Amino acid sequence: MAKVLTKREDNYAQWYNDLVIKADLAENSPVRGCMIIKPYGYAIWEKIQAELDRMLKATGHSNAYFPLFIPKSFFSREAEHVKEFAKECAIVTHYRLKKDPDGKGLIVDENAKLEEELIIRPTSETIIWHTFKNWIQSYRDLPLLINQWANVVRWEMRTRLFLRTSEFLWQEGHTAHATREEAIEETEKIVNLYTDFIENYMGIPVIKGLKSENEKFAGAVDTYAIETLMQDGKALQAGTSHFLGQNFARAFDVKFTDKNGKQHLVWATSWGVSSRLVGALVMAHSDDNGLILPPNLAPIQVVIVPIYKGNDELEKISGVAEQIKENLTKNGISVKYDDRDTQKPGWKFAEYELKGVPVRIAVGPRDIANGTVEIARRDILTKEVIRQENITDHIVNLLKDIQAGIFIKARKFRDENTHKVDTYEDFKRILREKGGFILAHWDGTSETEKKISKETKATIRCIPLDGKQEKGKCIYTGKPSNKRVVFAIAY
RNA sequence: CGGGGUGUAGCGCAGCCUGGUUAGCGCGCGUCGUUCGGGACGACGAGGUCGAGAGUUCGAAUCUCUCCACCCCGACCA
Numbered sequence: 001m002a003k004v005l006t007k008r009e010d011n012y013a014q015w016y017n018d019l020v021i022k023a024d025l026a027e028n029s030p031v032r033g034c035m036i037i038k039p040y041g042y043a044i045w046e047k048i049q050a051e052l053d054r055m056l057k058a059t060g061h062s063n064a065y066f067p068l069f070i071p072k073s074f075f076s077r078e079a080e081h082v083k084e085f086a087k088e089c090a091i092v093t094h095y096r097l098k099k100d101p102d103g104k105g106l107i108v109d110e111n112a113k114l115e116e117e118l119i120i121r122p123t124s125e126t127i128i129w130h131t132f133k134n135w136i137q138s139y140r141d142l143p144l145l146i147n148q149w150a151n152v153v154r155w156e157m158r159t160r161l162f163l164r165t166s167e168f169l170w171q172e173g174h175t176a177h178a179t180r181e182e183a184i185e186e187t188e189k190i191v192n193l194y195t196d197f198i199e200n201y202m203g204i205p206v207i208k209g210l211k212s213e214n215e216k217f218a219g220a221v222d223t224y225a226i227e228t229l230m231q232d233g234k235a236l237q238a239g240t241s242h243f244l245g246q247n248f249a250r251a252f253d254v255k256f257t258d259k260n261g262k263q264h265l266v267w268a269t270s271w272g273v274s275s276r277l278v279g280a281l282v283m284a285h286s287d288d289n290g291l292i293l294p295p296n297l298a299p300i301q302v303v304i305v306p307i308y309k310g311n312d313e314l315e316k317i318s319g320v321a322e323q324i325k326e327n328l329t330k331n332g333i334s335v336k337y338d339d340r341d342t343q344k345p346g347w348k349f350a351e352y353e354l355k356g357v358p359v360r361i362a363v364g365p366r367d368i369a370n371g372t373v374e375i376a377r378r379d380i381l382t383k384e385v386i387r388q389e390n391i392t393d394h395i396v397n398l399l400k401d402i403q404a405g406i407f408i409k410a411r412k413f414r415d416e417n418t419h420k421v422d423t424y425e426d427f428k429r430i431l432r433e434k435g436g437f438i439l440a441h442w443d444g445t446s447e448t449e450k451k452i453s454k455e456t457k458a459t460i461r462c463i464p465l466d467g468k469q470e471k472g473k474c475i476y477t478g479k480p481s482n483k484r485v486v487f488a489i490a491y
Numbered sequence: 492c493g494g495g496g497u498g499u500a501g502c503g504c505a506g507c508c509u510g511g512u513u514a515g516c517g518c519g520c521g522u523c524g525u526u527c528g529g530g531a532c533g534a535c536g537a538g539g540u541c542g543a544g545a546g547u548u549c550g551a552a553u554c555u556c557u558c559c560a561c562c563c564c565g566a567c568c569a
Contacts, residue, residue, distance in 0.1 A: 274569050350530040
């Protein structure tokens with residue numbers, strides 16, 4: 001037993017760290033707060049990317065690329081924006097090094113100071129809106145629907161692999177529209193697109209909603225968010241979509257001429273999901289034996305492990321295994337046949353379990369004699385023996401079952417850990433004893449929200465979009481409220 | 492930036508308090524043999540500027556001082 005994980009119930013945070021490292025997803029880098037994403041972890045990110053990219057293109061968005069560096073002056077243009085991001089920016093001040101005259105190392109060449117410092121993008125609204133000014137003149141140029149896949153840097157105090165790192169990978173969409181209604185429609189379209197992706201590909205149920213004033217994006221009129229619940233009862237924001245109103249158009253003077261020759265400021269949105277989703281995927285489904293990956297995002301969906309003594313046996317087994325692999329591959333399934341003789345079967349079983357491969361097929365001498373294979377599913381750890389001739393259909397259906405089962409299990413967990421409370425005492429008790437999402441009435445003021453968050457660490461995750469209107473009293477102030485909001489302790 | 496802690500082989504650690512041959516252990520790694528249906532076993536082997544610098548001493552991983560790095564807890568956050 002080489003790679004044992006901390007048990008979730010002993011220390012959930014440690015379990016997560018162990019898992020990310022032992023499943024070869026990522027490791028810490030020499031640079032504080034930054035991670036090295038290893039091939040297996042990156043393969044998951046690539047699956048996420050590929051599907052989202054397809055969905056975004058299908059809804060009319062085009063990819064482009066904007067610079068990593070943003071002139072400092074761009075930042076000051078939008079007041080709210082600068083206020084929020086100023087405290088976590090990395091800044092480039094010089095462009096040259098020179099030999100240290102006193103030693104062997106290198107030092108910054110003070111003669112190579114930049115006239116205007118460059119900020120490493122924490123997000124790209126400013127440089128994009130600076131550019132959009134030149135791209136947009138007429139209503140004929142609208143809507144403008146741009147996405148970019150990029151890295152960004154936010155100088156974080158405390159970091160955790162995938163969940164919060166100083167540098168992370170994401171996609172950021174930036175759109176411009178002629179009307180307010182159209183921009184809001186775009187903002188909502190993206191929230192729904194993210195929801196579709198996270199529920200149907202990642203297998204994680206979400207709550208869609210609006211952010212409160214305190215929690216919304218700096219520079220946005222409204223922020224829509226999708227919130228997910230992790231196995232330890234903490235919430236994780238999985239994606240955001242912002243209706244920016246005319247704030248950035250005003251700051252960067254982006255106007256268009258309408259059909260009647262009149263000039264108007266354009267309406268904007270921006271939205272993104274990040275490599276944090278990999279962390280969500282790990283925390284939402286996995287168990288004490290390792291990762292559990294939904295088939296739709298698993299880099300390897302099926303692994304075939306031969307069990308043999310000697311080359312004669314291996315040859316026979318390989319004949320069967322290669323045939324199975326070929327048939328599955330024809331059905332669009334990604335299969336790995338692991339015939340390495342450097343590792344034992346038991347070692348391979350444990351390794352693929354740790355890495356969350358949804359289905360394992362074992363083929364040994366008994367199977368050759370009987371015309372069977374052994375099939376093990378990762379999510380519920382069951383094994384069955386089936387006839388070789390039925391295998392392709394069986395696996396196709398099994399992968400569908402696993403995908404559905406993972407989602408149903410996560411949804412059941414989410415539902416069981418969502419509580420309605422009507423008093424502040426119950427609120428604190430549930431938070432302490434169970435965690436999870438708490439649906440409670442709130443008087444709508446930032447002041448109350450801040451007090452609750454200071455006293456309990458719980459924040460308003462969102463004001464649900466599909467929440468029913470319901471008369472009630474704020475759990476903190478007793479003032480009237482007509483809708484419950486979602487509270488939780490969040491990542 | 493406050494409060495706590497840790498730096499010894501690729502990884503995880505012991506040794507330090509009470510200085511003394513050649514600095515140990517587990518995992519991992521290499522070779523050979525037996526194994527192979529849930530992380531095999533045995534034998535042999537390779538691998539170290541003990542975070543850095545200065546000091547005390549006949550002698551420092553061990554004592555003293557300075558510096559550096561990282562981790563955990565708080566304030567910030569996708």
